Amino acid sequence: MASLLTNTPDTLVADVVIKSEEVLKEGDAWEEAAQRLRKAGISSAPVxxxxxxxxxxxNPTDLLMEMEIEATDDISRFSGSGGGETYFGTPLMKLVLRRCGWLVSLLMLQSLSSVILTHFQSVIERHIVIALFLTMLTGTAGNAGNQSSAMVIxxxxxxxxxxxxxxxxLWREAKAALIAAVILxxxxxxxxxxxxxxxxxASVAVSVAMGATxxxxxxxxxxxxxxxxxxxVDPVNFASPALATLTDVSGVLILCTVASMLLSGHP
Structure with missing residues (x-):
């Protein structure tokens, strides 16, 4: 627009037009379009x-509005609370039912821990310290997994x-996991x-289980x-609560198995 206003009336449009570095199509996804504009270092493009x-x-306003919607939707799905609508724009019962769908599923999955603990009850009763640090192990491992998941997504x-x-x-995260496992x-x-x-x-059992988990x-x-x-499939569908729950169950299984192997013959 500035070029058109500052040139003489007899200037041809072809002399002032600037060729766009990116041309988008009507069917292009918003995220793909945003990535292309970001890589090209521009904030607008013809469609x-x-x-x-x-x-x-x-234009930039369109991008910002759509990116805000996408970010809100991603956060909602990543937390396992649904997505696609605004907070106050969603009816309360719909919001509750959407959350409870996840929560009930995770509850049933988490209940597998009780089956594992029952199976290893004798070992835990003899070595109560294992139970004392069970949440420390599963919580720490869950945090480590969520860190990697968030960075990859x-x-x-x-x-x-x-x-x-x-x-x-994958190889980079595997090396990071091994280093973190040694430290933790x-x-x-x-x-x-x-x-x-x-x-x-008992200390060795918790330590080994921590590293493996x-x-x-x-x-x-x-x-x-x-x-x-x-x-x-959108990776955001792999919600953080699901990863945490799976880590909890596997952590319980690993700790109880290691403790059984190392402590079964000790009072």
Whole structure:
């Protein structure tokens, strides 16, 4: 517009027109369009139909509004509370039912922990310190898995992680998981060892289980979004509560199994 206003009346439009670096089509997804504009370093682009005729101009305001909607929807689905509508724009019962669908499913999944604990009841009764640090183990591993999951989902959304470097991402997170597992295993060993009534073997059991659960949680939290993206499913559908619940159940199983192997012959 500035070029048109500052040039002489006899100036041809062809002399002042600026060719767009990106041309979008009506059927392009918003996230894809935003990525293309971000990579090109521009904030607007023409939108054409199937025949190549101009139908609209995508401007920064359009992008910001749609990105806000997408971000809200992603946060809602990632937290397992649904998505697609505004908070006050959603009827209360619909909001509750949407949440309870997730919560009841996770409740049933989490209840598997009771089956595992019942199976290993004799070991836990003899070594109560195992039960004392059960939540420490599952909570820490769940946090580690959520960190990896969030970073991978963010990388997929921005285009930094793509089909060309997915294996590199997985390998990088695997190395990070091993390093974190060593650090957290050492910290958990020291913490359990300081507890009155704890034994050396009990500390080792919690330490080994911590390392194994952390590695499993990080790899699962990394691989699942990558796999969902590979099959065209939005990785955000892999909600954080689901990862946390799966980590809890697997952490209980790993700790009880390790404790049974190391402590079964000890009073």
């Amino acid at each position: 054409v139909d199937e025949d190549g005729f101009l139908v609209a101009i995508l 963010r990388g997929l959304a921005t285009g930094e992680i793509n089909s060309a470097n997915k294996m590199r991402c 295993s050492a910290a958990s060993f020291a913490r359990v060892w300081m507890t009155p009534g704890s034994t050396w073997l 952390v590695v499993g949680a990080v790899l699962f939290g990394t691989a699942t979004p990558l796999l969902l993206d590979r099959f065209g």
